[in-house]
Amino acid sequence: MQALHTAATGMAAQELMVQVISNNIANLQTTGYKKQTADFQDLIYQHIARVGAQASQQGTILPIGIDIGGGVKTVGTPRAMTQGTLSQTGNDLDLAITGEGFFKILMPDGTFQYTRDGTFQMDNTGRIVNAEGNPVQPTITIPQNATGLTVNAQGQVSVQPQGSSSLTSQIIGQLTLTRFVNKAGLQPVGNNNFVDTPSSGQPQDGIATLQGFGTINQGSLENSNVDVVSEMSNLIAAQRAYEMNGKVINAADQMMQSATALFR
Structure with a gap:
């Protein structure tokens, strides 16, 4: 029958x-996770x-x-790329995006992956890296013994140089964000990362808060949606x-x- x-x-x-x-x-409870539907x-x-x-x-x-x-x-099984709520952590290298954009990660094979998980650390050379030790792009190295690390809403990374008596921070790098025409077309590869596909469109890099890109929030992480x-x-x-x-x-x-x- x-x-x-x-x-x-x-x-x-x-x-x-x-x-x-x-x-x-x-x-x-996965940082930056985007739910799926069927x-x-x-x-x-x-x-x-x-x-x-x-x-x-x-x-x-x-x-x-x-x-x-x-x-x-x-x-x-499309993903809902809606905004997750933010949780305050107080950690200097915890970064969350409000609005459009992904952090860009350089992989060991020279390719790029993209993530909303801003749980970053500093490796033994001072580079800002993700949990797997892959550097966030553009690569930014924090000087040894520098203090007062700040990341503003546009992604400018500043520190207070060692031994400096000035209250003015020194900008040491600029983080960028990447967006896609069709975010749902990104392919998940694990570790909270995505790769671009023909369906997602070409990656478009830019500065946070400008030209439709979102805002970077220091000391916060984006929760699962x-x-x-x-x-x-x-x-x-x-x-x-x-x-x-x-x-x-x-x-x-x-x-x-x-x-x-x-x-x-």
Whole structure:
């Protein structure tokens, strides 16, 4: 029976939905995480009687048709690139973006990855790096024993030089942000990082607060944009839909048993 296959596609779709929800909930406390959703489409139809077809020799047409659906398929798991709330940490190298943009990270193979996770540190040479030790771009090196590290809203990094009696800070570098025409087209690669794809468009570098770029906030981190209440509601709905598709399979199986019994 076709109903068996149709219900099976429904169960597979809801299983994927639960996987997406579980990943969202698992990353509830992940800095800069962007939640995913699951998008579905109905499968091709079997047209037993096409609507609008001729119904009789007198030229009448069918006002309605008989179309049997084949089930459901997953077409994508897009990310919601909405702003997460900010948490104050007080750490000088914790940076959060409010608005458009990603931090640009130089990888060991010379390629670039992009992130909203501004949990940065300083390595043994004084460079500002991410948790894996990869330098934030443009590469900025903090002088040894410098004090009063500040990063303003535009990404200018300033320090108080060692032994300086002046109250004026010295600018040692300028962080930039990168944005994309289609943020949802970025490909996640783990470690809170994304890479650009043909769907995302070419990366566009710029200065924070200018030309539509967001603002950099020192001493803060961007929280995940996962809404736990919404995720729990979606989880319940997916579970119930899975159960109902299972009941369809049981019903179809019982009908097949009844039909088989007629031939005994």
